[in-house]
Amino acid sequence: MANEVIFHSIHLPESWKLENYLKVGGYDALKKVLAEKMAPDAIIEQVKASVLRGRGGAGFPTGLKWSFMPKNYSGDKYLVCNSDEGEPGTFKDRDIIRLNPHQLIEGMIIGGYTLGAKAGYNYIHGEIWECYERFEAALDEARAAGLLGKNILGSGWDFDIHAHHGYGAYVCGEETALLESIEGKKGQPRFKPPFPASFGLYGKPTTINNTETLASIPYIVKHGGQKFLELGIPNNGGTKIFSVSGHVNNPGNFEIGMGTPFSELLKMAGGVKNGRKLKAVIPGGSSVPVVPGEIMMDLTMDYDSIAKAGSYLGAGSVIVMDDTVCMVKALERLSYFYFEESCGQCTPCREGTGWLYRVIHRIEHGLGKPEDLDLLESVAGNIMGRTICALGDAAAMPVQGMLKHYRNEFEYHIQHKKCMV
Amino acid sequence: MLSTESLKKIDREIAKYPAGQQQSAVMSALRIAQDEKGWLAPETIEFVAEYLGMAPIAAHEVATFYNMYNLQPVGKYKITVCTNLPCTLMGAESAVEHLKRKLGIGFGETTPDGKFTLKEGECFGSCGDGPVALVNNVRLCAKLTPDEADRILAGLE
Numbered sequence: 001m002a003n004e005v006i007f008h009s010i011h012l013p014e015s016w017k018l019e020n021y022l023k024v025g026g027y028d029a030l031k032k033v034l035a036e037k038m039a040p041d042a043i044i045e046q047v048k049a050s051v052l053r054g055r056g057g058a059g060f061p062t063g064l065k066w067s068f069m070p071k072n073y074s075g076d077k078y079l080v081c082n083s084d085e086g087e088p089g090t091f092k093d094r095d096i097i098r099l100n101p102h103q104l105i106e107g108m109i110i111g112g113y114t115l116g117a118k119a120g121y122n123y124i125h126g127e128i129w130e131c132y133e134r135f136e137a138a139l140d141e142a143r144a145a146g147l148l149g150k151n152i153l154g155s156g157w158d159f160d161i162h163a164h165h166g167y168g169a170y171v172c173g174e175e176t177a178l179l180e181s182i183e184g185k186k187g188q189p190r191f192k193p194p195f196p197a198s199f200g201l202y203g204k205p206t207t208i209n210n211t212e213t214l215a216s217i218p219y220i221v222k223h224g225g226q227k228f229l230e231l232g233i234p235n236n237g238g239t240k241i242f243s244v245s246g247h248v249n250n251p252g253n254f255e256i257g258m259g260t261p262f263s264e265l266l267k268m269a270g271g272v273k274n275g276r277k278l279k280a281v282i283p284g285g286s287s288v289p290v291v292p293g294e295i296m297m298d299l300t301m302d303y304d305s306i307a308k309a310g311s312y313l314g315a316g317s318v319i320v321m322d323d324t325v326c327m328v329k330a331l332e333r334l335s336y337f338y339f340e341e342s343c344g345q346c347t348p349c350r351e352g353t354g355w356l357y358r359v360i361h362r363i364e365h366g367l368g369k370p371e372d373l374d375l376l377e378s379v380a381g382n383i384m385g386r387t388i389c390a391l392g393d394a395a396a397m398p399v400q401g402m403l404k405h406y407r408n409e410f411e412y413h414i415q416h417k418k419c420m421v
Numbered sequence: 422m423l424s425t426e427s428l429k430k431i432d433r434e435i436a437k438y439p440a441g442q443q444q445s446a447v448m449s450a451l452r453i454a455q456d457e458k459g460w461l462a463p464e465t466i467e468f469v470a471e472y473l474g475m476a477p478i479a480a481h482e483v484a485t486f487y488n489m490y491n492l493q494p495v496g497k498y499k500i501t502v503c504t505n506l507p508c509t510l511m512g513a514e515s516a517v518e519h520l521k522r523k524l525g526i527g528f529g530e531t532t533p534d535g536k537f538t539l540k541e542g543e544c545f546g547s548c549g550d551g552p553v554a555l556v557n558n559v560r561l562c563a564k565l566t567p568d569e570a571d572r573i574l575a576g577l578e
Contacts, residue, residue: 076439085546088505094546119439126489127545129559162437167448168488170543184444185479186486202442245507245548252549286506286544317548319507333506340543343486 002268004231005219005239006212007255010099016134018141021102027147029218030106033113034155038221040071040114047217049225051237055092056082056173056210057285057315059303068197069115070205078206079112080182081122081214083131084166084173087394088286088337089317092241093211095253097124097131100215101138105161107217109148112159115207119160122211123178126166135163170341174389175208177343188345189389210315212241232258236302240313244269246320247276258302265301265318276322280405284314286334287394289401290327311401326419327406331398332357332364338395349392352383356399363410366417373410377403422468427457431472444475447483451490452558460491488543489558496531498577501542501555502565512566513552517541519567523574537577 009015009024048063085093108120124132142148150158172181176190200206220228229237236258245251249270278293289311306313339357344350380396412420434449450469470480531538550563
């Protein structure tokens with residue numbers, strides 16, 4: 001079941017080259033779409049049937065999102081791929097671009113066709129420069145082969161894709177900040193509504209999808225939505241790439257069916273490092289609440305199961321912590337990140353992330369006060385839901401999760417001015 | 422102000438965007454300018470703004486918002502180390518301590534010979550290879566143990 005959809009060819013030498021992608025049936029889905037002149041609505045129906053949900057973290061149904069794009073709009077429309085992957089714990093899109101860029105390009109071209117877009121942009125995280133260069137090289141290969149640009153495969157239809165790089169701003173992973181950034185501005189999220197489907201890039205209707213989402217599209221078109229759905233479980237269609245980091249013997253990306261038990265994923269990642277005991281897992285990237293190890297071992301990796309445990313699957317970014325980890329210190333690292341990356345637009349986030357970091361910092365350094373835990377909960381609660389974008393919630397949720405499950409470690413730290421572990 | 426070669430690269434970036442939207446190329450243009458000059462002096466930022474037909478303040482906003490731009494001169498090699506949670510769990514602290522001791526500088530500082538600048542970075546989206554460091558914004562170094570850090574430093578002459 002592993003490596004069925006996106007990573008199917010990554011074991012082959014130079015899997016990123018066009019000639020090698022073509023050898024494994026690459027661009028067959030695009031050829032089918034153009035040869036059969038498939039109706040955009042028919043493609044959207046397949047995507048809906050696949051129950052593909054946005055792989056960037058929010059898990060919004062992709063087919064539904066595609067159906068929001070205005071059909072009879074007479075001006076330009078855009079498709080944007082969000083490869084600005086920079087939340088601690090996430091590193092799947094990097095491997096997709098590095099090892100199978102053409103499947104992403106194929107997915108984007110089919111997306112552009114379905115949505116009636118004039119052009120597509122792929123916004124690539126600034127720190128993974130080699131991926132930016134590889135993606136540009138893949139675009140050149142596709143253009144030279146007539147798969148991209150003017151008159152694609154003789155169909156008379158024009159569509160081009162360009163790479164745009166970030167340069168160090170986590171908030172640009174938020175879709176409207178990303179649009180601002182493509183427009184050449186500082187990346188501050190826009191107030192919504194209007195949503196990008198009506199007012200997106202350059203004020204035009206725009207659909208923004210995650211890299212993994214778009215790279216799943218060729219499989220769905222080729223094999224049908226039902227086949228993709230069956231790779232996962234109901235309401236959680238398909239495979240998912242899980243990025244496992246932290247205290248495991250074999251960190252990396254694993255493409256497996258949705259609904260796979262966490263215990264199996266942990267085994268694939270080589271188990272907990274040095275045979276130590278599993279203490280806790282952050283199952284969906286640094287912004288989601290932590291889950292204690294013993295609860296995690298009973299969960300399956302899908303949106304519904306993780307949500308039942310009070311956390312989120314997010315982008316499938318699994319941070320594993322063994323029993324040597326001090327949760328105060330772990331939270332200090334997380335909170336510093338959000339303090340550093342808040343764009344400063346909304347007061348609760350700009351000021352609140354600083355408060356969270358400074359209070360956790362003083363607890364970690366033996367200067368905490370007994371009332372600090374209530375203060376942390378108050379600050380986190382006052383950020384939640386009071387900001388334009390989700391970065392505020394992303395800063396607050398790790399604090400709430402840690403205090404829910406490991407409050408005793410924080411109390412111990414305040415009382416004894418040192419770690420419990 | 423910028424070499425013909427840099428301007429040619431900027432023109433290639435401008436061509437990616439619709440007519441009249443050349444401001445979209447500002448992030449690339451600033452990156453290209455920084456690659457040539459080593460850092461972005463205010464007059465460099467203003468030159469880029471003028472080249473793209475945008476207000477100088479708007480280019481300053483971009484240069485100061487994104488943290489990979491160097492707003493001050495840096496060493497020949499800028500080494501940015503990620504210290505976020507996954508990298509910390511995987512050993513970033515010992516790599517950072519080693520680099521600080523060996524270079525005799527802290528984060529945000531440059532060695533007296535102008536060769537190395539050390540910087541603390543935010544997530545590079547490469548946690549599986551943690552701890553990770555980035556040299557001059559382009560070269561990602563994986564699994565940064567103290568020994569690996571020595572090997573990298575030895576290769577940067």
